[in-house]
Every structure is written in structure tokens, then in C-alpha cells.
Amino acid sequence: MDWDKLRIFHAVADAGSLTHAGDTLHLSQSAVSRQVRALEESLNTTLFHRHARGLILTEQGELLFDATRSMSKRLDAAAARIRDSEEEVFGELRVTTTLGFGTLWLAPRLHKLYELHPDLNIDLMLEEKVLDLPMREADAAIRMKEPSQADLIRKRLMSVRIRLFATQNYIDEHGMPETLEDLAKHRLIYQRTESIQVGASSSLTHQLLETEIPSRLMVNNYFGVLQAVLHDLGIGVLPNYVVEEHPELVRVLPDIESEDVPVYLAYPEELRHSKRIQAFRDFVQDEIVDYRKHLRELSA
Known part of the structure; x- marks a missing residue:
């Protein structure tokens, strides 16, 4: 159904006159009449009874007018929300x-x-x-x-480092490793190295795995790594931002860490x-x- 014809029909039904509707729409009376007639033909029905005193909606016209009136109210509400959105966040x-x-x-x-x-x-x-x-x-x-995608606004927020952590309970039971080679006596918990977004984590993990570590747990995200570490399962390869929420974690081998991992906020230019x-x-x-x-x- 043609939206422009519906707009003109609504104006005519609201005004009850082709002339008054034309004044509102800045169209000639003949142009308004042609659009209404074309809409009636497309619907194969009569929308107005034409009298000398003006136009009266038929039953079918009343049904359509109810629909366009509802549409008009919703559009007005949307326009108001759009104007409000210039000042409000929703x-x-x-x-x-x-x-x-x-x-x-x-x-x-x-x-x-x-x-x-x-x-x-x-x-x-x-x-x-x-x-x-x-x-x-x-x-x-x-x-x-x-x-790397084009047409993005990007802002560097901060950097994080990937480090080794364990709980004090785990350290008390299994001892604190003093050298990289000591990791062979512990279970290493790490994020899967195929991760798309954190290359620095993969590099550090590959470095650690050059040491023969018989017992390992690989997880596909850091949340899983953290949960395993918190349950005293081993030494975890984790970003340093987890320490803020879990001060009970103890850093292991403090000389070993990743390079800076940049954290970016990005959104489309539009x-x-x-x-x-x-x-x-x-x-x-x-x-x-x-x-x-x-x-x-x-x-x-």
C-alpha cells in the first residue's frame, strides 16, 4: 500500500474536504482527488461518499481512517522520542x-x-x-x-598484562615455584592459544609450554581459567585486571608476564x-x- 496515498487519504478524512486537505498538504485539489481515487482503485473500494457539503467516510473508509490515525499517533510519538533522544539516553x-x-x-x-x-x-x-x-x-x-575494520572510531582505553596467579591455599600445599622449570611440578591452567583477540596471551602461553609441564588444563575463556584457579586446581595464566576483584590471588613468578595487551573501545563512524x-x-x-x-x- 502506497504510504504517500495513505498520508493524503488521512489528511482528507481528517479535514472532510479535498480543498482543506490540499491546503494542509500544499497540493492542489485536483492532485489530492487523483491520489484518493487511485487509492480507492488499488483497494477496489469506495472510501468517501461525496456530498455537496463535503466528504463522508464510508464504512471501509472508517476502517482505514482508524488505521491511519493509529499510525499517525505512533509516528508522532516516535518523532517526540527522537527529539527527546537528543538530550536523553534510552x-x-x-x-x-x-x-x-x-x-x-x-x-x-x-x-x-x-x-x-x-x-x-x-x-x-x-x-x-x-x-x-x-x-x-x-x-x-x-x-x-x-x-582493523574500516569506518570505525577507536579509542585506546588501557593496557593489561597477562601474568601467573594461584591461591594461597594452592601455594601452601604445592609450594611456590622459584624458576620457570619449577612449573613442571605444578598444573598450568590457561586459555586456549587459538584465541582470536589476545595474541599476547598466546605468546606467553607458548613460552611457558616450552617447559615440559605434564599436568595442564586448557579452557576456552578466562572466566573458566579463573574459576579453576580459585578452586585451588593450579597456577593460572590470567590478565592482571582479575586481581582487583580477587585480592586473595597470589602472583607467581613475578618476572614472567606478557607484553602490553591494548584494550580498545570501537564503534561505527555513523x-x-x-x-x-x-x-x-x-x-x-x-x-x-x-x-x-x-x-x-x-x-x-
């Missing part, structure tokens, strides 16, 4: 990041974002796969390497002025500042 925001970072760092902080913007609906997609932002598979991404994106960006940046401050306090 609606769906689809964010993707790795399962480890999303579970261990981002999700525990999201309550602060909801406190600021209670009408925001976040769809948090946690997976190692790199989603296509320009194709709008997600609105924003936090990635553990610089995005969403540059989105209030939802701006709110999420500002929230993440504020949390990064607090995170760095807390790490400095821990190391002091």
Missing part, C-alpha cells in the same frame, strides 16, 4: 567483548551505568569472535587488540553522535580512571 545498546573481560571487568560495573541511565537496555554479547561493527552486528565493542554510545563511552572511560587508581593503591 533504548537498546548492543555491546560486544570477550567473555573474560565482559564477565570479570565490565559486567560487575554496569550497575553504575544503569544508575545514570535507567532507560538504557544493554544487550551484552560475550564471545571471542570479532563481530562486524560496520555491518551493525553490534553497536560498540571492547577489544583486546586494535580493530554512531558518533548517538547519545547511547556517548553515555557508554563516558562510563567506560570513568571506570578506567577508577580502575587505574585502584591498581596504584594495590601496588603502593
